[in-house]
Amino acid sequence: xxxxxxxxxxxxxxxxxxxxxxxxxxxxxxxxxxxxxxxxxxxxxxxxxxxxxxxxxxxxxxxxxxxxxxxxxxxxxxxxxxxxxxxxxxxxxxxxxxxxxxxxxxxxxxxxxxxxxxxxxxxxxxxxxxxxxxxxxxxxxxxxxxxxxxxxxxxxxxxxxxxxxxxxxxxxxxxxxxxxxxxxxxxxxxxxxxxxxxxxxxxxxxxxxxxxxxxxxxxxxxxxxxxxxxxxxxxxxxxxxxxxxxxxxxxxxxxxxxxxxxxxxxxxxxxxxxxxxxxxxxxxxxxxxxxxxxxxxxxxxxxxxxxxxxxxxxxxxxxxxxxxxxxxxxxxxxxxxxxxxxxxxxxxxxxxxxxxxxxxxxxxxxxxxxxxxxxxxxxxxxxxxxxxxxxxxxxxxxxxxxxxxxxxxxxxxxxxxxxxxxxxxxxxxxxxxxxxxxxxxxxxxxxxxxxxxxxxxxxxxxxxxxxxxxxxxxxxxxxxxxxxxxxxxxxxxxxxxxxxxxxx
Numbered sequence: 001x002x003x004x005x006x007x008x009x010x011x012x013x014x015x016x017x018x019x020x021x022x023x024x025x026x027x028x029x030x031x032x033x034x035x036x037x038x039x040x041x042x043x044x045x046x047x048x049x050x051x052x053x054x055x056x057x058x059x060x061x062x063x064x065x066x067x068x069x070x071x072x073x074x075x076x077x078x079x080x081x082x083x084x085x086x087x088x089x090x091x092x093x094x095x096x097x098x099x100x101x102x103x104x105x106x107x108x109x110x111x112x113x114x115x116x117x118x119x120x121x122x123x124x125x126x127x128x129x130x131x132x133x134x135x136x137x138x139x140x141x142x143x144x145x146x147x148x149x150x151x152x153x154x155x156x157x158x159x160x161x162x163x164x165x166x167x168x169x170x171x172x173x174x175x176x177x178x179x180x181x182x183x184x185x186x187x188x189x190x191x192x193x194x195x196x197x198x199x200x201x202x203x204x205x206x207x208x209x210x211x212x213x214x215x216x217x218x219x220x221x222x223x224x225x226x227x228x229x230x231x232x233x234x235x236x237x238x239x240x241x242x243x244x245x246x247x248x249x250x251x252x253x254x255x256x257x258x259x260x261x262x263x264x265x266x267x268x269x270x271x272x273x274x275x276x277x278x279x280x281x282x283x284x285x286x287x288x289x290x291x292x293x294x295x296x297x298x299x300x301x302x303x304x305x306x307x308x309x310x311x312x313x314x315x316x317x318x319x320x321x322x323x324x325x326x327x328x329x330x331x332x333x334x335x336x337x338x339x340x341x342x343x344x345x346x347x348x349x350x351x352x353x354x355x356x357x358x359x360x361x362x363x364x365x366x367x368x369x370x371x372x373x374x375x376x377x378x379x380x381x382x383x384x385x386x387x388x389x390x391x392x393x394x395x396x397x398x399x400x401x402x403x404x405x406x407x408x409x410x411x412x413x414x415x416x417x418x419x420x421x422x423x424x425x426x427x428x429x430x431x432x433x434x435x436x437x438x439x440x441x442x443x444x445x446x447x448x449x450x451x452x453x454x455x456x457x458x459x460x461x462x463x464x465x466x467x468x469x470x471x472x473x474x475x476x477x478x479x480x481x482x483x484x485x486x487x488x489x490x491x492x493x494x495x496x497x498x499x500x501x502x503x504x
Contacts, residue, residue, distance in 0.1 A: 035165055036190060039261045042268030044190050046108060046253065049246040051120050056242050058093055058128040061234025062086055063135045064372065065227045070139055073223075081224055083132045083215035094125040109253065109260055119194045126201035133211035153204045160196035233377035240384030244391045244414045248399075248407035251392075255399040265343070270404035273347035273354075276333050280322040280358040284365065305432045312366045312432075313488070316439045317481055319359045320446045324477060327352045327450045328470035331463065350408035352450060357408075359443060360415035367419065370426035383421050387414040438484070445480070449473045 032041055062082045069078045097104070098121055105114040137146040164184065171181035188195070205212070249267045256263040326333055334345050371380040391414045398406035426432065456469050482489070 031162065031166070032193070035169075036268075039264035039268060040190055041272065042249075042253075042264035042266070043110075044193055045249055045267060045271035046264075047110075047116055047120055047194065049249050050104075050108065050117075051124050052242050052246050053239070054097070054121070054124040055127060056235065056238040058090055058124055059086065059131050059238070060089070061231035061238060061377075062227070063131055064234050065231040066132065066135050067139060068230060068372065069227060075139065077218075077223070078227075079132065079136060080215045080218045081220060081227060082135075083212075084217050084219045085224060085227075086128060086132060087217075088219075090125050090128045094121060097121045108250075113191065116191055116194055119191070119198050123194070123198050123201050126198075126205050129212065130201070130205050130208055132215075133208035136211050136214070149204060149207050152207065153200045156203055157196050157200040160199055161193055164192035164196065230375065230377060233381035236381035237377065237384045240381070240388040243388040244384075244411070244418075247388075247391060248395050248404075248410065251395045251399055252404060252407065255396065256403060257400050266404050269344055269347040270350065270407055272344045273350050276326060276330070276336065276348075276351045277354045277358050280319055280326075280355060280362065284319075284358065284362045305430075308366070308369060309433045309435065310488070312363070312434050313439065313485075315362060315366055316359070316442060317485070319362055320442050320477070321474070323355045323359060323446050324449060324470075324474050326355055328453050328473060329467065331466070347404060350405060353408040353412050356443070356447065357412040357415045360412065360419045363439075364415060364419045364422055367422040367426055370422070370430035370432070374430050376429065379425060380422075383418050383425075386421065387418040390414045390417055442481075445477065449477060 032044065036044070062085065066078055066082045098118060101117040101121065102114050105111055105117045108117070110116055134146060134149075137143070168180040168184035169186075171178045172184040172186065175181070249271060252267045252270065253260070253263045256266050258266075330348055330351060333351075334348055368380055371377055391410045394410035394413060395406055398409070402409075423434070423436075453466075453470055453473060457466060
């Protein structure tokens with residue numbers, strides 16, 4: 001239990017940075033949705049979709065390799081090799097992409113603003129140089145500094161977006177004789193969102209300077225090749241995962257049967273509603289920050305499999321509460337997309353589908369421990385390729401028919417496939433006693449509670465009555481969990497004593 005306690009403690013810190021930071025970042029959604037119509041918002045999401053793809057290429061699985069090899073080799077040796085490698089490749093890739101920026105801008109329909117592509121490439125380079133310093137903070141169990149820098153990054157990003165697009169833009173439009181009005185250039189437009197991110201990334205690297213310069217430039221060819229043999233399948237895993245997460249936005253631009261502005265609008269509506277899966281996304285991200293080094297450290301423990309099974313159980317229960325907290329109160333969450341452009345609300349129907357898909361994805365992250373520990377990363381790559389194939393093929397055939405709804409359905413099919421496949425293969429190569437039937441039951445019950453709530457909404461009663469029903473359904477689910485898992489909760493540190501009484 002002490003190991004789970006440690007994971008929970010670190011997850012809380014990673015969660016604080018993730019939740020607080022992402023919450024601030026999500027506040028940009030109503031701001032940007034108010035400033036920009038859905039088509040322009042779609043352009044913003046397209047640019048950062050490209051950045052997400054490039055991040056996979058630039059880091060090529062070295063972060064996970066660092067955690068894996070640090071458990072077997074001197075940590076400084078591993079850190080030197082990873083840092084040296086990533087600096088060299090970042091310099092090469094950045095140069096090549098900057099030379100190709102014009103062609104990339106044309107393909108993405110940004111020929112009028114190729115500078116947007118240049119700025120995004122520099123952001124990716126800066127973020128890549130931060131990867132190993134952040135990984136060292138996680139490996140050495142220093143989540144507080146990790147959290148502080150992550151939060152500051154978001155504060156700077158959000159603050160600059162508000163400064164440029166609210167303060168300066170308003171003064172410029174009012175023809176005010178102020179410094180703020182002078183520095184705003186309307187030709188840059190949504191480019192200010194990229195500039196804010198660029199400045200935040202540069203400052204983040206400066207804050208990580210101590211960790212960044214703790215390496216010696218050494219690139220032992222034999223050891224580097226050994227690490228690459230482990231990490232190269234993770235490039236496919238990461239790239240395939242990013243395809244599953246973001247390729248649908250690009251495919252909407254190319255396959256939607258309408259004008260390019262209508263396609264950008266579809267992408268903007270879908271992306272804004274995608275962000276309403278915020279609770280599960282935040283929890284999964286926080287969990288992964290602590291879980292990846294934790295899983296490797298636990299791999300040599302006698303009770304590793306039992307620990308992994310218990311972690312999965314608590315993870316799924318937490319995800320179920322996140323699911324209910326969002327889908328039972330969509331009439332509240334929708335205001336995170338602002339009120340000026342109500343066309344965003346037409347996409348609310350994809351949110352429950354995406355929430356279930358995120359639960360599947362989180363379960364897959366837990367299940368994937370088997371191939372990372374047993375050095376079968378190539379199998380993980382094939383699983384991800386299968387998921388990516390589902391995503392691409394389903395969207396290819398059905399985006400012209402269903403628009404962004406096809407993207408949501410493809411997402412749940414993809415992550416469902418990856419979760420089930422990883423479980424089946426994992427039980428053959430590294431059996432873990434997951435409480436499969438119980439966890440499936442919890443997820444099904446949550447979906448049924450959502451269905452009950454939707455049926456109740458058809459009565460068209462007062463909005464506060466509807467919200468009261470939502471709270472009641474969450475309460476009933478909580479009572480179910482407390483009764484079924486009472487013994488598990490009794491074993492938890494600090495709070496276990498509160499579950500020693502007779503069942504409710």
